[in-house]
Each structure stands twice: as structure tokens, then as C-alpha cells.
Amino acid sequence: xxxxxxxxxxxxxxxxxxxxxxxxxxxxxxxxxxxxxxxxxxxxxxxxxxxxxxxxxxxxxxxxxxxxxxxxxxxxxxxxxxxxxxxxxxxxxxxxxxxxxxxxxxxxxxxxxxxxxxxxxxxxxxxxxxxxxxxxxxxxxxxxxxxxxxxxxxxxxxxxxxxxxxxxxxxxxxxxxxxxxxxxxxxxxxxxxxxxxxxxxxxxxxxxxxxxxxxxxxxxxxxxxxxxxxxxxxxxxxxxxxxxxxxxxxxxxxxxxxxxxxxxxxxxxxxxxxxxxxxxxxxxxxxxxxxxxxxxxxxxxxxxxxxxxxxxxxxxxxxxxxxxxxxxxxxxxxxxxxxxxxxxxxxxxxxxxxxxxxxxxxxxxxxxxxxxxxxxxxxxxxxxxxxxxxxxxxxxxxxxxxxxxxxxxxxxxxxxxxxxxxxxxxxxxxxxxxxxxxxxxxxxxxxxxxxxxxxxxxxxxxxxxxxxxxxxxxxxxx
Amino acid sequence: xxxxxxxxxxxxxxxxxxxxxxxxxxxxxxxxxxxxxxxxxxxxxxxxxxxxxxxxxxxxxxxxxxxxxxxxxxxxxxxxxxxxxxxxxxxxxxxxxxxxxxxxxxxxxxxxxxxxxxxxxxxxxxxxxxxxxxxxxxxxxxxxxxxxxxxxxxxxxxxxxxxxxxxxxxxxxxxxxxxxxxxxxxxxxxxxxxxxxxxxxxxxxxxxxxxxxxxxxxxxxxxxxxxxxxxxxxxxxxxxxxxxxxxxxxxxxxxxxxxxxxxxxxxxxxxxxxxxxxxxxxxxxxxxxxxxxxxxxxxxxxxxxxxxxxxxxxxxxxxxxxxxxxxxxxxxxxxxxxxxxxxxxxxxxxxxxxxxxxxxxxxxxxxxxxxxxxxxxxxxxxxxxxxxxxxxxxxxxxxxxxxxxxxxxxxxxxxxx
Numbered sequence: 092x093x094x095x096x097x098x099x100x101x102x103x104x105x106x107x108x109x110x111x112x113x114x115x116x117x118x119x120x121x122x123x124x125x126x127x128x129x130x131x132x133x134x135x136x137x138x139x140x141x142x143x144x145x146x147x148x149x150x151x152x153x154x155x156x157x158x159x160x161x162x163x164x165x166x167x168x169x170x171x172x173x174x175x176x177x178x179x180x181x182x183x184x185x186x187x188x189x190x191x192x193x194x195x196x197x198x199x200x201x202x203x204x205x206x207x208x209x210x211x212x213x214x215x216x217x218x219x220x221x222x223x224x225x226x227x228x229x230x231x232x233x234x235x236x237x238x239x240x241x242x243x244x245x246x247x248x249x250x251x252x253x254x255x256x257x258x259x260x261x262x263x264x265x266x267x268x269x270x271x272x273x274x275x276x277x278x279x280x281x282x283x284x285x286x287x288x289x290x291x292x293x294x295x296x297x298x299x300x301x302x303x304x305x306x307x308x309x310x311x312x313x314x315x316x317x318x319x320x321x322x323x324x325x326x327x328x329x330x331x332x333x334x335x336x337x338x339x340x341x342x343x344x345x346x347x348x349x350x351x352x353x354x355x356x357x358x359x360x361x362x363x364x365x366x367x368x369x370x371x372x373x374x375x376x377x378x379x380x381x382x383x384x385x386x387x388x389x390x391x392x393x394x395x396x397x398x399x400x401x402x403x404x405x406x407x408x409x410x411x412x413x414x415x416x417x418x419x420x421x422x423x424x425x426x427x428x429x430x431x432x433x434x435x436x437x438x439x440x441x442x443x444x445x446x447x448x449x450x451x452x453x454x455x456x457x458x459x460x461x462x463x464x465x466x467x468x469x470x471x472x473x474x475x476x477x478x479x480x481x482x483x484x485x486x487x488x489x490x491x492x493x494x495x496x497x498x499x500x501x502x503x504x505x506x507x508x509x510x511x512x513x514x515x516x517x518x519x520x521x522x523x524x525x526x527x528x529x530x531x532x533x534x535x536x537x538x539x540x541x542x543x544x545x546x547x548x549x550x551x552x553x554x555x556x557x558x559x560x561x562x563x564x565x566x567x568x569x
Numbered sequence: 570x571x572x573x574x575x576x577x578x579x580x581x582x583x584x585x586x587x588x589x590x591x592x593x594x595x596x597x598x599x600x601x602x603x604x605x606x607x608x609x610x611x612x613x614x615x616x617x618x619x620x621x622x623x624x625x626x627x628x629x630x631x632x633x634x635x636x637x638x639x640x641x642x643x644x645x646x647x648x649x650x651x652x653x654x655x656x657x658x659x660x661x662x663x664x665x666x667x668x669x670x671x672x673x674x675x676x677x678x679x680x681x682x683x684x685x686x687x688x689x690x691x692x693x694x695x696x697x698x699x700x701x702x703x704x705x706x707x708x709x710x711x712x713x714x715x716x717x718x719x720x721x722x723x724x725x726x727x728x729x730x731x732x733x734x735x736x737x738x739x740x741x742x743x744x745x746x747x748x749x750x751x752x753x754x755x756x757x758x759x760x761x762x763x764x765x766x767x768x769x770x771x772x773x774x775x776x777x778x779x780x781x782x783x784x785x786x787x788x789x790x791x792x793x794x795x796x797x798x799x800x801x802x803x804x805x806x807x808x809x810x811x812x813x814x815x816x817x818x819x820x821x822x823x824x825x826x827x828x829x830x831x832x833x834x835x836x837x838x839x840x841x842x843x844x845x846x847x848x849x850x851x852x853x854x855x856x857x858x859x860x861x862x863x864x865x866x867x868x869x870x871x872x873x874x875x876x877x878x879x880x881x882x883x884x885x886x887x888x889x890x891x892x893x894x895x896x897x898x899x900x901x902x903x904x905x906x907x908x909x910x911x912x913x914x915x916x917x918x919x920x921x922x923x924x925x926x927x928x929x930x931x932x933x934x935x936x937x938x939x940x941x942x943x944x945x946x947x948x949x950x951x952x953x954x955x956x957x958x959x960x961x962x963x964x965x966x967x968x969x970x971x972x973x974x975x976x977x978x979x980x981x982x983x984x985x986x
Contacts, residue, residue, distance in 0.1 A: 318696075319693075366789070368700075368701070369698070369699045369700045369785075369787070370698045370699060370701075371698050371699075371785075372698045372784060372785065372806075374698075375696055375698055394693055394694075394696065395691070395693040395694075396691075396692070396693035397693065397696055397698075398701060475665060475673065478656075478667070478673050479672065479673045482667065482669075482672040482673055483672060486669040486670065486672065487669055489667045489668050489669040489670075489671075489672050489673065490652065490654075490667075490668060490669040491604070491654035491656075491667060494604065494654065494830075495830075497656070500669070529691075530688045530689070530691055531691035531692065531693050532691075533688055533689050533691055533706075533707045533709065533710055534688065534710075536706070536710055537710060537713050537714060537718065541718075551718065551720060552720055555703065555790075556702070556703035557703075557790075558790075559789075559790040560790040560791045561702060561703040561790040561791055562703060562791060563703055563714075563722075564714050564718070564720035564721060564722050565720065565721040565722070565723065565724065566720070566721055567719055567720055567721070568715055568719050568720065568721055568745055569745065569746070
């Protein structure tokens with residue numbers, strides 16, 4: 092297989108980069124080592140589009156955050172991904188923290204963040220009535236928003252695929268050789284040749300860079316643990332609520348999600364194992380002890396699940412994104428160290444990298460690029476008349492599989508048969524929300540397994556939760 | 570729009586018994602809406618014996634128990650729609666449901682019986698730290714895989730929670746050749762029926778570890794083991810007592826939650842303890858003409874009691890449809906001192922029947938008494954050799970006592986040691 096560009100890593104950065112590249116007359120491959128896209132840092136993070144006042148002035152983080160946040164609404168519109176511009180509040184609980192708000196405000200101003208305002212106690216209470224009485228003031232940033240990171244990534248992959256990108260999953264890059272014109276990538280799916288490489292391998296981006304001799308950075312995996320709360324808590328807050336930031340990041344936040352749940356977290360702990368996404372007792376205890384400070388009426392008893400994610404933090408002193416051609420090889424382009432605000436920055440990083448590759452290769456924009464990913468059917472959001480019309484067209488939308496989230500068989504079939512379709516249970520869950528609700532797939536799990544097996548022509552004991560050995564059941568009973 | 574006298578949501582043991590009783594009491598047009606492909610509810614996967622000892626005075630398997638009712642339903646003109654999910658109940662008793670043959674259906678019913686059953690608490694409800702690998706599932710899900718689909722959900726198994734489904738699955742998996750390492754129970758007592766402890770664990774040589782829980786799950790892809798730990802009297806894990814137990818499957822039997830999404834949607838308030846609707850002696854909710862019975866109302870230990878309760882709801886719905894309602898002057902019931910809740914939560918003062926109060930105690934009692942009072946006035950005391958939270962208790966109050974109770978005082982049941 093021969094390509095102009097191979098993007099390594101189908102997280103949100105890789106996916107949006109591949110989609111931007113597919114605007115040009117280039118042969119693009121998007122390589123992902125996992126069984127599905129969006130399985131690394133993209134799978135589990137705070138799902139926030141930051142306004143952009145956190146990063147130091149003049150950094151790539153500051154630049155791409157503000158640009159990416161500005162691009163996010165239109166990207167989400169084209170890809171039909173729910174995006175809610177709900178705005179964020181950094182809440183101060185002490186006089187010292189009130190001073191920090193000023194610092195954040197001025198930093199944000201220099202970064203180009205529009206329309207920020209420091210709110211006093213009364214204004215804060217008006218905007219967020221459930222806020223704790225111990226809150227003194229807050230920094231209001233109206234451009235912040237929420238988006239589902241894996242939905243955005245899946246949509247971007249599907250759109251890239253429709254525009255000619257080859258999305259190869261279970262395709263782990265083992266080594267890279269270069270003959271000056273083409274890189275040869277040894278992968279678990281065979282040999283792949285590409286003139287250019289974009290390294291968007293997340294926590295493994297240092298390992299991939301080392302394959303071409305670039306050892307200029309190391310990734311230190313940084314774990315963050317979260318609780319996801321039942322939808323019944325969602326009416327208690329309407330904005331993203333940060334604490335004042337510390338050295339280890341933005342602290343434990345509380346935010347609505349686009350799907351109507353409430354998210355509490357993350358912790359921030361540097362770890363050794365890049366694939367360790369286990370939650371810990373200490374981490375979860377830390378989230379429960381801190382999460383509800385902003386909104387005392389929220390109870391973690393309503394948690395429906397907990398999870399942890401890994402951020403790709405670099406050991407470089409400047410603590411910035413590493414974006415651009417490697418010093419070792421001008422055709423190998425890094426998009427590494429993409430920790431927060433990586434999701435917010437991804438649309439801008441993707442555009443920047445695609446334009447860079449286009450300039451290097453002299454590729455022209457395609458006439459027939461279709462920027463739109465059609466909106467998937469979302470039965471639960473429809474009214475009775477829309478549902479009636481939908482089921483009349485296709486009866487399979489009349490059969491509810493997931494009762495907690497009201498997901499129909501038709502939607503699950505759409506998810507399986509889309510260009511970058513679901514191949515396992517978690518894939519169906521991320522694409523349709525089947526199993527995402529309060530029973531956490533207790534009832535629908537076995538039905539989803541059955542449908543996957545039927546549609547993929549497999550036995551049900553070949554169906555996995557997320558690839559590899561993560562089978563659901565073993566052999567037949569005696 | 571379809572018109573019915575009575576719509577029953579749920580075709581498990583509760584829904585079927587309620588529909589049949591309503592029919593027997595003269596209700597003409599009845600429909601049962603069932604989300605699974607067949608009637609019978611969860612009984613269809615409960616292939617073990619032990620059902621019907623109270624109601625039929627013989628020991629049946631789950632499917633046998635269900636089929637007695639399925640046959641009776643088939644002999645009547647009760648309409649049944651399977652594979653049909655109810656989406657909404659609106660204010661005017663209009664039900665919207667969907668399936669893949671009729672599409673979206675709307676049904677207007679004079680009365681509605683809610684019989685949606687319950688679901689198992691998932692992992693998220695108790696927050697076991699560690700991996701989100703495969704191999705962690707509720708005991709009921711595993712029961713479906715092994716009994717209905719015919720697949721082994723695991724080979725080396727740890728069960729958390731000694732609820733009845735967990736105990737039954739401990740035996741079931743052992744009989745299928747799996748190694749059940751242990752059953753861990755957070756409480757200092759079992760949450761299952763005594764007969765299940767004896768028949769499912771003791772007889773199979775499976776250890777029951779009380780005051781013990783699973784604190785972490787390990788495994789990158791499939792589960793490889795769990796960390797268990799002892800807990801203190803506040804049920805918190807005791808540091809230093811952690812032990813690794815190898816297993817490829819963790820089954821959770823950590824409690825059941827009535828499935829009251831539709832009830833809530835219908836604006837009916839729920840009892841904080843039972844998580845089911847607040848009802849009167851005929852299981853009528855606070856919305857006139859809407860009744861609830863079975864595990865959606867309160868989690869039962871025995872299906873026999875589900876049947877008995879559901880017949881009350883069926884009879885109540887028939888009375889309502891025929892316009893034979895009561896005055897609406899209620900005596901409230903209240904569990905105190907060791908009694909966690911009582912169903913029904915209120916009784917019509919002018920009721921026409923003796924009323925059984927169903928309730929659970931909060932901990933294990935030996936040689937204690939149940940005391941029924943109204944104000945300071947003791948109505949009855951009953952000695953009980955043993956009471957525990959996992960076994961539902963009942964006392965019967967005669968209707969003439971109910972009608973003679975003074976105004977403004979609640980009927981209370983308490984434990985006296």
C-alpha cells in the first residue's frame with residue numbers, strides 16, 4: 092500500500108488532520124493500532140472546548156486553543172456532532188484565588204480570548220444559581236463549550252473515509268525506514284509506504300518519533316480519573332465549573348456533557364505505564380472529595396460509572412505542544428505532547444498540518460471534497476411524528492435495543508455499517524450510546540453482541556468489548 | 570389510536586397475573602405490552618427450581634411458573650404485543666409504544682397497570698476501581714448468556730453480592746464446570762434466602778465471605794483477577810486486608826432497582842426507600858387509574874408474592890374501571906424502629922378487604938417482636954424467631970380494624986427486641 096501521507100494515530104488530532112488532508116488531492120492513510128478509533132487520550136477526557144486563558148502567552152497551546160475553539164462550531168456543524176457553547180466559569184473560593192482570576196483574565200486577553208469577564212458573587216449566583224455559597228467570584232469565558240471527543244473523532248474519520256482516506260484499524264506501526272522519498276512502515280497490517288508521516292500517536296508519539304531517530308522528547312503519561320453522573324443531576328448546573336488552576340493542571344472540574352450527564356474529574360497523576368487506564372481507589376476518592384465543592388446539591392451517589400484517561404504530557408521544559416517537521420527528518424511531522432487543550436486545539440492543528448503538507452507536496456484542493464458527515468439517526472431526540480415517519484421508512488427503527496438511552500436496532504445497524512463502523516461492543520456504545528445509560532448494558536449488552544455477530548458474520552464468542560482478548564463469552568455450554 | 574379498558578405494561582409474572590385478575594373481575598378490553606420477544610419476563614431465564622411453593626404449593630422452575638400464566642393468558646381474549654417498548658405515558662393515559670411490526674402505536678386506556686419489573690445495579694453503582702476490561706457483568710446478564718444463549722460467560726469466577734441471583738449463579742456456573750472461587754458479601758449477613766445459601770453454596774462447597782468486598786478489578790483486555798478486602802462496621806475496606814484472587818469473570822449481584830422511568834415520566838412520586846411508587850392497598854398510585862405491582866413497586870424475594878400483589882392491582886384496576894372507587898380518606902402506614910418501609914404506604918379507611926402489610930427490616934433480629942400500633946395504641950404484636958433484610962415480612966390487618974382507626978394517626982410497624 093502506497094500513500095502520500097500516513098497519519099499515525101486516530102485520536103481527535105489524527106482524525107481531524109486526516110480529514111483536513113482529504114481536502115487535497117493526496118492519498119492519505121490513517122493508521123490506528125487499536126480495534127477502533129478514539130481509543131487513547133481521546134476516549135476519556137473532560138470533553139471541554141476551552142476558551143484559551145490557561146496556556147502561557149506565545150505558546151502553541153495558546154495559539155491553537157484559541158484558533159481551534161473558534162473553528163469548533165463550524166467543524167461540528169459540518170460533521171453533525173453535537174456541540175454546546177455553554178461557557179465556563181473559574182470559581183474562586185479565597186482572596187488569593189480571586190487574585191488568580193485576574194492573572195487568568197490578563198493571560199486570556201493576551202491570548203486573544205474574547206468576551207471574558209470577572210463576575211462578583213451576585214453575578215455568579217445569577218448565572219449559576221446552584222453555586223456554593225463559599226464561592227467569592229469567578230472568571231466567565233463565554234466562548235468555552237462542550238463536545239463529545241470520541242463522537243467528533245468518529246465523525247471526522249467517517250468523513251475522511253468518504254473523501255478517500257483509508258482508515259486502517261488494528262494497524263500498529265512497528266518500525267519505520269526511509270529511502271529519502273518514501274518511508275516504509277512495518278505494521279501489523281503489513282508494509283505501508285508513505286512520502287510523509289504525521290505523528291499523532293498520543294502517549295506513544297515519542298516511541299514513534301524514535302523510529303526515525305527523533306529522541307528530542309519523551310511522553311510522560313498523566314492519568315486523570317472521572318465520575319460520570321446520572322442525567323438526573325444535569326439540571327443542577329449549566330456551565331463548565333473550574334477551580335483555580337495549580338501546577339498539575341486545571342484541577343477537578345464539574346461540567347455538563349453534551350449527552351446530558353454530569354462529569355466530575357479529573358485527577359492528575361504521572362504514571363509509568365502508557366496503557367494503564369485503571370481507575371484507583373485513591374483517585375476516585377480524590378474526585379469524590381473535591382468534585383461537588385462548586386455545586387453542593389450534586390451527589391456522587393448518582394454516579395453511573397467511573398473511568399480514567401491518559402494525557403500525553405511531554406518532559407520538555409517549555410511544556411508546550413510539539414507541532415511541525417522533526418529536526419531529524421523534514422517529511423516526518425510531529426503532532427505530539429497534545430494534552431489539554433488538545434481537544435479544543437484539534438481543529439486548528441488539523442488545518443495547520445494539512446496546509447503544511449499541501450505546501451510541502453504542492454497538492455491542490457480537490458473539487459469534490461464533501462465536508463458534511465450526514466447526521467446519524469438519533470431516535471431519542473425525535474418527537475412522535477418524526478419517529479412515526481422514520482419507522483414507516485424502516486421498521487428496524489421501531490425496535491428498541493437499549494432501553495435506558497432509547498437506542499433502536501436501526502441506529503446500531505447504521506453504526507456497524509458506516510464507513511468506519513463499529514466492530515465491538517464499546518464501538519457500538521460510543522457511536523449510539525447503547526449501554527451508556529444507567530443500567531450500563533445489563534439488558535442490551537447481549538442483544539448488541541447478537542446484532543454484531545449477525546452483521547459481521549461472526550459467532551457471538553468472537554465479539555469483544557474492545558478488541559484483543561476482551562471477549563464477552565467463551566465456548567458453548569455442554 | 571387503539572382504545573382499551575386496561576393497558577398492562579410488562580408481561581412478566583406481575584403483568585400477567587394483574588391482567589388475568591382484571592379479566593376475571595369483568596374488565597373487557599385488555600392489552601399487555603411486553604418489551605421482550607415472549608411473555609414471562611425474567612422467569613424465562615430462571616431455569617432453577619424453587620418457584621411456586623407458596624402460590625401453587627408445588628416446586629416449579631421459572632419457565633414452568635411463567636407458562637402456567639402464559640397458558641391462562643392465551644385462553645382469554647387479552648391482547649398481547651411482544652417486542653414492544655413503551656416510550657411515554659401522557660397525562661390523558663395515552664401510551665406511546667413502538668415495535669418493528671406495527672411501528673409507533675398509541676393506546677388510550679381507562680386504566681394502566683405498571684409492571685415493568687426491576688434491573689440489576691451495575692458496576693458503576695458501587696465503584697470498583699481498576700480496569701474496565703471485559704468479564705465484569707451482572708449475575709442476571711451471565712444467567713442469560715448461559716441459560717438462554719448457551720454460552721459460558723467465564724471459567725474462573727468471583728461473585729460479589731450474596732443476593733439470590735448471585736447464589737443461584739454460583740451453583741449454575743459450578744454445574745457447567747466453571748470454578749467459582751468465592752462469593753463476597755459486603756454486609757455481615759447474606760442478602761439471599763437461607764435455602765439458597767444452603768443449596769447453592771454449602772452443597773457446592775463454595776465459600777461465602779461476609780464483610781468482604783471487591784475493591785479493584787485487574788486485566789488489560791479480559792479480567793485476570795480482583796482485589797478483595799475486608800470491610801469494617803461502616804462497610805469501608807480495611808487497609809492491609811487486600812488479597813488478590815485470580816478469576817476471568819466477576820459477577821455482580823449487588824441489588825435490584827425498580828425500573829420506574831415511565832412512572833417518573835407519568836409524574837408519579839416514588840417512595841425513597843422502595844424506589845417504587847407510593848400506593849394504596851389495591852396498588853393504585855397517586856395518579857388515579859394508574860396502578861403498579863411486582864418488582865417495579867418493591868423488589869420481592871419470591872415470585873409467589875409478586876403474583877399475589879399483582880392480583881390486587883388487577884382487582885383494583887377492575888374496580889376503578891367499573892367506577893367502584895373508594896372515598897380517598899387514607900390511613901398512612903409507616904415503618905419505624907427497624908422496619909425500613911411498608912407497602913402499601915396508605916390504606917383506604919373504607920376498604921373492603923383485609924390488608925397485608927409487606928415490609929423489610931433493616932438488620933438481622935433473633936427472637937424479636939413485630940409491633941403494630943396506631944399512635945400509642947398497640948393493635949397487635951407478633952413474635953418472629955428470626956428476621957433479616959433479605960426476607961420480606963408481612964402482617965395482616967383486618968378491615969374492621971382499619972375502619973376504626975382514629976383520624977390523623979399513622980399505622981406503624983416496628984421491631985421490639
